[in-house]
Amino acid sequence: MRYISNPPDAASLMMSARSFGNYDLAGALADLIDNSIKAKAKVIRLQCLFNDGDPKIRIADNGTGMSLDELCKAMRPASQNPCEERAPDDMGRFGWGMKSASFSQCRFLTVLTRKKGQYSGASWDLDSLDNWNMGIFGDVEVKAECSKELLDSDGTEIIWRRCDRLSEGKTLNNEQFNELIIHARNKLALIYHRFINGEVKSKKLTIELNGIPVPDYDPFHRKHEATMQLECEPLKMGGRKKIRVQPYILPHYSKLKPADLDKLSGDEGLLKNQGFYVYRNNRLIIYGTWFRLLKHGDLSQLVRISVDIPNSLDEIWKITVDKSDAQLPSILRTRLRQIVDGLKRRSAKVFRSKGGKVSEHGKVSVWTRYVKNGEIRYEINRSHPLLTALFTDASPDLESKLDGALQVIEREFPVNMFGDDFSKGVERINQAEANPEHFMDFLSASLPGVLSECNGKLNLMAERIRNVEPFSSNWTLVEDFLTKEGWTNVNS
Ligand SMILES: Nc1ncnc2c1ncn2[C@@H]1O[C@H](COP(=O)(O)OP(=O)(O)O)[C@@H](O)[C@H]1O
Ligand SMILES: [Mg+2]
Incomplete structure (x- = not known):
């Protein structure tokens, strides 16, 4: 046997990478934000420009930046083996994230970065990929193209040009582009809510979109006094790797401000958004699904359950490249089924x-x-x-x-x-009224009204109230009362 080198065709491989995962704009931006979080960024600035129908998107962070070597490695498709265990705070996967997320939206990717004051830059152009040739920028070129923030401090900027896939390949007018951006902003507000509101210790994050901070949007509306937090269920998998399951019941719509109700309902409504909200390293990766354990509508549309998984369990979750989907491992499926069954029984019991x-x-x-x-x-x-x-x-x-x-x-x-x-x-x-005297008082106040409703006919009244609460379960007291009043012929 002899061996020949048989590498993939650069253009074909990169073109197929455009369809890895199932990214929408927010999902693709989120993959880059994950990298920025890993690089210890505290501020991420997104700039989305319509640019007369040739949109340009820039994602800039103030993280550690990369050296030229690190940048070249980062630009390489499949830059890290998925089987290598990652640091617990690492949100990446497969070493494809930045490339497949970017190419799901654009054809021209530029990365400019500064680490310890040293500038580097590189670009991939899907329309000119002969021999895996990657463009490299010199110091002056980077400085000419980067934002003023990168001139002042370390960080990384990613620029998408020729964005031909922002909206399933449709050409957008200015208004549609703005709608798309608002939709993406709302999704990012949800995906990173724990980072934006500062509950992830030492990782408080500011995300700005076109100069305006993205708010945090808590899908459980925990700040509202009427949100119910049920018992938390910690599950152990593979020794110390813990999964936390926390069910919530949202406040009834009558207790919510219209704007909050709109946010909680999203585009699809409360019912579609009930279900599990799965967080990996505090970042929401999948939400509004029951993983086929229940049908939408089997439980109240106000039930939402957060599930926290560490990234060391990626293998068993079968996380996809764009992290938007995860399949339930069977042990966890069984436990989650018990939890939802418990909730079902519980709500049935409350009402019974x-x-x-x-x-x-x-x-x-x-x-x-x-x-x-x-x-x-x-x-x-x-x-x-x-x-x-x-x-x-x-x-x-x-x-x-x-x-x-x-x-x-x-x-x-x-x-x-x-x-x-x-x-x-x-x-x-x-x-029930514990004091018979009070019940007698109630009878003397209420029965004359019913009697006059029955045109003073005692038999008719007795017939009416015998099977009516609260009279029927206190019938002996009712009889006592009637006797006392001299209305005795009720049984006749
Ligand atoms: N904003 C950034 N700041 C610093 N390093 C980055 C940034 N984005 C990407 N990188 C580097 O590029 C590598 C490859 O990123 P990516 O293609 O998203 O793959 P993955 O995150 O799955 O490893 C990362 O592991 C990281 O070392
Ligand atoms: Mg990544």
Whole structure:
């Protein structure tokens, strides 16, 4: 046997690298931001210029920069073997990130960098790749092209030109370009929210887009008092490698400002955005999926679960080049299934407990339970005899006032407090009147109204209230009351 060198064709390989992964603009920018974070950058400036229909995008950081050697290595496709274990804070993968992310959007990539005051620059032009020839910039050329920030301090700037794939190959007008940029900004606000808000220690990050800081957007809206944080489940995989699973329930829409609701709903709505939010090294890599463990709508659309994985578990997660997808390893699948099943049971139980009476066969209850899209809502039953008595009694104006009052009572039902009490022990909750004397007072206040509704016919009244709460479960007391009042022939 003899061996010949059989290298890939440069142009074909680079062209196919354009389709590695499944990048959109935000995803591609995020891959470069990951590199900047790894290079200890604290500020990242994105500049997206429409440039009369020939967009130009610059991603500049104030990280450590690269030497010429490091730059040449970095520009090389597949610059690092994916099997090598990486530092825990490393967000890269496969040594393809910068190249495949950039070429997913543009045909001409320039990298300018400064390390310890030394400038280097290099570029790949997909339209001129003969023999893997890469352009190298001299000191003067770098200084002529870089931003003033790089003239002042170390860092790296990446420039995309000939951006032919910003929007699935469509030519964009100025307005569409701006929309695309706003969409990308919102996604970056979500992907890096933990870095932007400073909760990742010593890694507080400022991302600017066209001179304006990108805000942090917390998908769990943890600052809101009505967000419920359920128990956290730490899972161990492969010895010390820990995965953290933390379920949240978002505040009900009635408790949110319209702008916050818009943000939480995103373009696709709350239901599509429920599910797992998977973080790798604090960077959100995939979100709004149940990994086929549940269907969207099986649980309330307000349920979101954060899952934190260290990058040392990449192998078992099968992270793709653009990090936008990860397959669940089977051990974790089993555990996550238990967690979502627990949540399902829990929500079913909450609504069965006191609400058991709600749907008990043949009884008229005070509360009505509605289920839609896996979400449960309780309303006061307006056809309850005590209420119909009030409604029919009321003038038209009073009727709407009454209904308004009931709506307020329904909306202000203390769901979170109730959920919390319930989780601490359902037996502690008792809504029934403990004091028989108070119940008798209630009967003397309410029954005359019902009796007059029944045109003073005792039998009719008894028939009406016998299966109606709260009379039916306190029937002996009702009978006592009726006897006391001399209304004795209720059984006849
Ligand atoms: N902004 C940057 N600052 C400093 N070094 C960088 C920067 N971007 C890329 N590099 C270097 O280039 C290498 C290759 O990056 P990349 O192509 O994204 O592959 P990966 O991140 O998967 O290793 C990185 O490992 C890093 O050493
Ligand atoms: Mg990278």
